[in-house]
Amino acid sequence: MRPLEGRSARGPSSRRRSGRSTVSTHQRAHEAGGIREVRRPRLKAALRRVARDPRTLQFGLHPQRASVLHDLEPPVLRVIEGLDGTRELRQVVADAAKEGLAEEQARTLIGMLAQRGVLDDAAFPPPLTSLSLAERDRLQADLDALSLHPETTDGGAAVMERRRAAHVRVYGAGRVGAQIAVLLAASGVGNLCVGDTAIARPRDVVPGGLGWSAVGAPRHDGAVASARAVAPGINAWTSAFASHPADRAHRPDLAILAPVEPLDQILVADLAEAGIPHLLVSAFEGLGVIGPLVQPGLTACLRCLDLARRDRDPAWPTVSARLGGYPAGEVACDTVTATIVAATAAGQALSWIDEKKSIVTNGTLDVLQIWGWRRRSWSVHPQCRCSRNQLH
Structure with a gap:
């Protein structure tokens, strides 16, 4: 056999035309x-x-x-x-x-x-041994995808175990939030709390989210039921304390805000005060926004974004106040937009759980009517109180 020698993929032998x-x-x-x-x-x-x-x-x-x-x-x-x-x-x-x-x-x-x-x-132990054979088989596609990372040699087991150990809270279980909860459950997240006491309406029913059987009951009940239906082994529960991230339950690793009505500013303040990372997700007027993912004391917070908008539009505080909060909730939130936004948000949440870099840290992703994405960058605002708590 000839000695091992040759060129890497970046050398002249690369097949640039095919992309391989x-x-x-x-x-x-x-x-x-x-x-x-x-x-x-x-x-x-x-x-x-x-x-x-x-x-x-x-x-x-x-x-x-x-x-x-x-x-x-x-x-x-x-x-x-x-x-x-x-x-x-x-x-x-x-x-x-x-x-x-x-x-x-x-x-x-x-x-x-x-x-x-x-x-x-193959020396790594098999993953998910605590789950039933059926659930392991259902999660195999996710494990397969995780295993393809070039630096992963354990078949995706370590990342999946992080997902199984993660605690996530979803605030808001409408067209977007319920789908996020189900997607996270289906992707292997092991502990999920959903908070939304409002009664589910027919307009809240979407594929992958709330079903018709959820109508007439609290929305969070339907979201948890849908999550359990796809992932029977999940530890999922509801919370009636929408504005209190600490209700004797495990401290969440991530909170997801998917408001159906105007965003609860008390909840936002509570999450920031408790130092809980949180991701804002919204879909309205046929458009969607994912982010920012706020790491309190480290990255731009929701108040920073509010102040940046005020700098560009002096009337913004008046507009926001008359809305009762921003985002204003699920207004003209069509099915396809809600689904794209939910899937993108779930993907960003999983990136955070998987300890990968999230593109919505100090940024947001806009879902556009042309079915494209646009990223906006945001910085810590010098007049925001969070800038006083920056960790150095």
Whole structure:
């Protein structure tokens, strides 16, 4: 077998036209440096493999995910295809020697595959063992997606466990909030409280949110029932204390504000006072806004946004006061907009729980009528009291 050498995906051999990243298996040994050793290497089950020709193997299908390995000699192909997680790395290396690969070549090959993000480590224990087989099967698609992160080798287990341990509160269970609650439950969030004592109306019924059976009862009852229907193992409950984030329950890791009526400023103040991260979500007049995600004492808060609007429009305080609060609630909140906003908000909430960077920290996402997104940046306002509590 020839020594491992060649060019990375950013070199001249890249297939820029197709959008796929390409790499020769003859990578330099130093490219494997810095990769956490995989104890029992296994090809990621969620990453489709396609043989483009007898010596070329493609991992992944999406242009932003796919990686193509060229010039694979038959022994190297056999070593790759044999990575099923049943053997320790030392045994893989020993078996590779039978195919003619020296130890350094075999370890460099495994390191290169790990660097390209196509390996899992089967030594990690299986996730979600406390759930029923049916619920584990339902969450498998989410685990598969989590496993595809190039630096993840545990099959997404660590991130899913964070979701299972997370406590999230959703304030407002209308067309948007109820869908957010259900999406979070379906995505593996383990502890969910919903607060909205208003009576559900037929106009609150949307796919993925409140159903017809919820009409006539408190909205939060219907939202919790919908969450339990899709995730029977969830710890979900309702809260009648909409303006009190601490009602003897576990302190939430994140609160989501999805007001059906004008935003409750007392609730906002309580969350800020308690230092609870909170995400504002609204959909009205056929448009939607996700964010900001406020980290009290660290990022721009909702009062900062109010003051910035006042700076641009001196009449803004009067407008907001006459509305009874801003956002004003779900006004002309059509079904498709509500669904897009709810899904985007749930995605941002999961990014926070998963400890990924959220694009709505010090920012908001506008959902536009042309079915596009626009991000706005916001800064801590110098006249806001929160600026006095900035952590340095």
